[in-house]
Structures are given as C-alpha cells and as structure tokens.
Amino acid sequence: MKRILMLGSGKVGSLIACLLAETGDYQLHVGDVNPEAIRHVSELGCDNLTVHVLDAMNRKDLEHFLGSHSVDAVISCLPYYCNFNVSEMAHRFGLHYFDLTEDVDVARHIAKTSREADTAFVPQCGLAPGFISIVANELMTHFQSLDTVKLRVGALPINPSNALKYSLTWSTDGLINEYGNFCTGVENGEQIVLLPLEGYETISVDGLLYECFNTSGGIGTLAETYRGRVRTMNYKTLRYPGHCEKVHFLMQDLKLNHDRDTLKRILENAVPKTLQDVVIIYVSVTGRQNGELFEENYVKKFYSKRIAGRLWSAIQVTTASGLCGVLDLILQSPGPPKGFVTQESIKYSDFLQNRFGQYYR
Numbered sequence: 001m002k003r004i005l006m007l008g009s010g011k012v013g014s015l016i017a018c019l020l021a022e023t024g025d026y027q028l029h030v031g032d033v034n035p036e037a038i039r040h041v042s043e044l045g046c047d048n049l050t051v052h053v054l055d056a057m058n059r060k061d062l063e064h065f066l067g068s069h070s071v072d073a074v075i076s077c078l079p080y081y082c083n084f085n086v087s088e089m090a091h092r093f094g095l096h097y098f099d100l101t102e103d104v105d106v107a108r109h110i111a112k113t114s115r116e117a118d119t120a121f122v123p124q125c126g127l128a129p130g131f132i133s134i135v136a137n138e139l140m141t142h143f144q145s146l147d148t149v150k151l152r153v154g155a156l157p158i159n160p161s162n163a164l165k166y167s168l169t170w171s172t173d174g175l176i177n178e179y180g181n182f183c184t185g186v187e188n189g190e191q192i193v194l195l196p197l198e199g200y201e202t203i204s205v206d207g208l209l210y211e212c213f214n215t216s217g218g219i220g221t222l223a224e225t226y227r228g229r230v231r232t233m234n235y236k237t238l239r240y241p242g243h244c245e246k247v248h249f250l251m252q253d254l255k256l257n258h259d260r261d262t263l264k265r266i267l268e269n270a271v272p273k274t275l276q277d278v279v280i281i282y283v284s285v286t287g288r289q290n291g292e293l294f295e296e297n298y299v300k301k302f303y304s305k306r307i308a309g310r311l312w313s314a315i316q317v318t319t320a321s322g323l324c325g326v327l328d329l330i331l332q333s334p335g336p337p338k339g340f341v342t343q344e345s346i347k348y349s350d351f352l353q354n355r356f357g358q359y360y361r
Contacts, residue, residue: 001048002331003027003070007056007086008077009034009041011170011313012100012126015320016077018308019356021046025332029069031056044308056086066093073098073119073331075323079173080106087113087121096336097121098327100319102129102174102217104184111221111340120330122341125323127279127315128153128235129220130343131351131360136222136283138348139296143287146230149186151219152203152212152282154238155315157274158303164247165240167274169315172264178237179247180257181216184223185234191227197248199236205280205299212236213244221342230287238280275304279314305359317359325356 002025006017009032020026024047031054032038038051055061056078066089073096076086080103087110090097096119101107107123114121124130132151140146157167168175183194199214219235226233250256256263283298302314312320326346330336337345351357 001025001027002072003029004073004075005029005031005066005069005071006075006077007031007054007082009037009051010077012316012319012323013075013077014041014044015307015312015316016075016323017041017049018044018046019320019324020327021049022308023355024048029071031065033057044310046308056082059085059089062086062089066095072096073327075099075327076101079171080177081173083123084109087123090119090121091117094119096331097123098125098323099123100126100130100174100323102178104181104217107217107221114340117339120337120341121339122326122330122343124217124220124343125326126319127155127281127322128218130322130326131318132218132235132281132283133220133222133343134346134348134351135281135298136285137225137344139283139285139298140226140230140287142296143285143289143294146226146285146287147232147293148284148286149226149230149233150282150284151222151233151235152238152280152284153218153235154210154280156238156240156278156280158276158278160240162271163242164271165243166271167277168267168271169274169277169313170319172268175267176257176260176263178215178217180251180260183214183216183235184219185214185232186223186227186230187232189228189231191223194234197244197251199234200244201236202241203238203282205238205282206301209241210238210280211241211244212238220344222344225342225344238282275311275313277314278303279318302360321356321359325351325354325360328354328356 076099215237279302
C-alpha cells in the first residue's frame with residue numbers, strides 16, 4: 001500500500017482523497033490548516049484515511065510531519081503560491097510530488113528543483129493544465145507535420161443566474177491567477193508571451209455559442225515541448241458571451257488585478273457556487289496527413305457525478321480524476337520515472353485504460 005500525504009482538502013482535494021482511499025491501494029494522510037475542512041474530509045467515511053491539522057506554509061511543521069511519518073508521495077491541492085515550499089520539502093525527503101498548479105512560475109521552479117531528483121515531480125495535473133495536454137499530444141501524433149493547435153476548456157454553470165454568467169466551481173485564487181497573469185503560446189514556431197483576456201473569439205459547440213480568450217497556465221508545458229514543430233498553438237478559456245468584457249472591467253479598468261485580495265472578496269461574496277456545472281473540452285489540430293491538409297477534433301462535455309454516495313461537480317470530477325489517473329500510472333509502475341514529468345509524456349491510451357481514466361470515457 002502506497003502512503004501519501006495530501007495537503008489541502010478543499011473542493012478538489014476532498015474528492016482526490018476519497019478516490020484514492022477507496023481503492024485500498026493507498027493510505028492517505030490529509031493535512032489542512034483549516035479544522036473545518038479537515039472535519040469535512042473525515043465525514044466522507046473513507047477507509048485508509050487519517051486527517052491532520054497541518055500548516056504547509058510553516059516549514060518547521062511540515063518538516064516535522066515528514067520526518068515523523070513514512071510517506072511515498074506528496075500531493076499538493078493548495079493555492080499555487082504554496083507549492084514552492086511543498087515541492088522543495090518533497091525533494092528534500094526524496095518523495096514523489098504531484099500538484100494541481102496552473103502557475104507558470106511554480107512549474108518552472110519545480111522543473112529546475114527536480115532536475116536531478118530520484119523521484120517523479122509531476123506538477124500541473126488535473127484538467128487544464130493536465131488532461132488537455134494528454135489528449136492534444138495524442139491528436140498531434142496523428143500528423144506528419146503540424147500547423148495549428150487550439151486548446152479550449154470551460155467549466156461553466158449549466159444555468160447561469162448572474163451578470164458574469166459564471167459560478168465559482170473551483171479555486172478563486174487559481175481563477176484570478178489565470179485571468180491576470182501572462183500566457184504562453186506558439187506563433188510561427190516560436191514560443192511567445194500572450195496577454196490574458198485578449199485573443200477574443202467565439203465558437204459553437206452543440207449549437208451553443210461560447211466566447212474564448214487567453215488565460216494563463218492551461219497550456220502547461222505543451223508550448224515549450226512543441227515549439228519549432230507547430231506553427232501556431234494557444235490555449236483559451238471558454239465562457240458564456242459577455243463574461244470576458246465584465247472581467248476585463250474588473251481587472252483592468254478598476255485595476256483589481258493589482259489588488260487581488262479585494263477582487264477575491266468581491267467574487268466570493270457575490271458569485272455563487274454550484275454542483276450543477278458542465279466541463280467542455282475542445283481540441284482542434286490541423287496539419288498534414290499523407291501530404292494533405294487535415295483537421296482532427298476532440299470535443300466532449302462532462303457533467304456532475306455521484307461518487308461514494310455524494311454529488312460532485314463536473315470540475316471536481318475531471319480535475320480530481322485527472323490527478324489520480326496520472327498518480328496511479330506513475331506510483332503503480334514497476335519503474336516510476338525520475339525528475340520532472342510533463343503531462344504530455346503520459347500516453348492517452350494508458351490514461352483512459354487506468355481505473356481513474358473511466359471518468360473521461
């Protein structure tokens with residue numbers, strides 16, 4: 001039985017703990033600074049799961065825990081800025097490391113820190129970044145030469161009821177980070193920096209119109225991996241029409257991108273949460289097959305699902321199963337990889353055949 005310390009027991013972390021513990025192959029230690037969050041996880045009633053009040057940002061506390069508990073891996077479901085500390089401690093104690101970060105600087109730091117590690121360091125697990133890179137990489141292998149790759153992902157309320165046409169389905173810190181930080185992409189074969197909330201376009205999926213715009217982090221390491229091999233590649237978030245204009249007003253016109261604590265309070269006070277959501281994944285790859293210009297698409301919608309007697313939102317299910325699938329493939333492997341592991345290095349067929357990949361079928 002593999003022993004895991006999972007830090008953070010919020011919307012996604014609680015489902016990750018449930019999924020892994022229920023297999024009987026993992027012993028979970030769940031740590032969180034919030035006693036109420038810990039209580040919520042303990043009420044899930046899962047076997048092979050113990051909870052601890054633990055402040056991961058306190059290096060001495062985290063060091064003491066890792067020194068007194070034998071674990072094989074660390075999962076961070078914490079806000080992105082906590083992962084500098086957590087990944088460094090995982091490296092120090094020789095542990096495998098997984099996280100959900102969308103932050104570009106965090107991923108770069110982990111890549112540098114883990115360069116000569118004897119264990120696997122796998123940031124950017126989940127949906128986007130995460131599964132989106134796995135499926136895009138699979139489509140790209142079908143082409144002799146690549147022209148354009150479009151990655152589009154949205155997590156949306158099925159029945160929007162406010163002016164933003166949005167619900168807080170995941171981390172508010174992560175959402176603001178994606179809307180406010182620089183983005184990466186590929187143009188003319190070169191990796192470039194793109195502005196968030198720019199690159200506006202609209203697409204139709206199943207007869208419904210959505211808007212798309214640049215957001216940070218969702219492309220993961222895919223642009224770096226494929227620079228020089230694809231002419232154009234970009235990642236954009238899907239939203240209902242009108243959302244981008246209002247977010248631009250909040251973050252740019254009112255300058256709340258420079259006062260993110262205030263923006264977070266506004267959003268969490270005014271925008272409701274929901275379990276009635278839909279996750280939309282849209283990948284389009286254009287290139288040459290047998291000398292002719294072809295296009296292949298992956299388009300799929302996912303909805304909330306009942307697991308272990310509870311209803312979980314679509315973004316919880318897709319994000320949690322994305323991390324669990326990658327973790328399971330690596331930790332159950334007879335020879336786990338070492339050092340920095342990108343999402344696109346995970347084979348699409350292996351992921352879907354994994355027991356957690358069922359949630360993406």
